[in-house]
Amino acid sequence: MIEDEFVLRYETERADDGLPPGEGAFLACSFLLVDNYILQGRHAETRKPFTRLLSRCNDVGLLVEEVDPSTARMLGNFPQAYSHIGLINCALNLSRQKGLAEEQAESQR
Numbered sequence: 001m002i003e004d005e006f007v008l009r010y011e012t013e014r015a016d017d018g019l020p021p022g023e024g025a026f027l028a029c030s031f032l033l034v035d036n037y038i039l040q041g042r043h044a045e046t047r048k049p050f051t052r053l054l055s056r057c058n059d060v061g062l063l064v065e066e067v068d069p070s071t072a073r074m075l076g077n078f079p080q081a082y083s084h085i086g087l088i089n090c091a092l093n094l095s096r097q098k099g100l101a102e103e104q105a106e107s108q109r
Contacts, residue, residue: 005049006030006069024066024075027053031086038093050090063087 002008006025030053037045056067058074063083065076 002033005052006067007033024068024073026066027056027063027080027083028065028086031083031090035086035090035093038090043094046090046094050094053087053090 006027007029008025030049034046034050034053037043037049056072056074057063062079064074064078065080065083067074
């Protein structure tokens with residue numbers, strides 16, 4: 001589920017997982033969505049969510065595991081390596097001159 005450009009892991013109100021309803025959006029999943037747009041060549045759709053995700057870094061550039069999309073409050077583990085890996089993958093894919101598929105095809109020739 002996507003809420004305000006952030007990806008929620010699942011709808012906690014509908015799940016019977018024994019936990020109270022509600023949790024933040026997972027930044028790693030949100031970066032995966034942006035990366036998916038990039039790999040599909042949907043570059044026009046990447047700038048806004050990628051910029052919003054970058055704005056979730058704290059004053060020294062670190063990311064948390066989850067954020068509350070409505071309040072921007074940091075939630076979960078801090079710092080979170082998976083969030084940083086997502087950021088790096090998106091940045092690398094955005095900086096490529098050719099798409100990943102084209103680069104891999106050329107390297108196998």
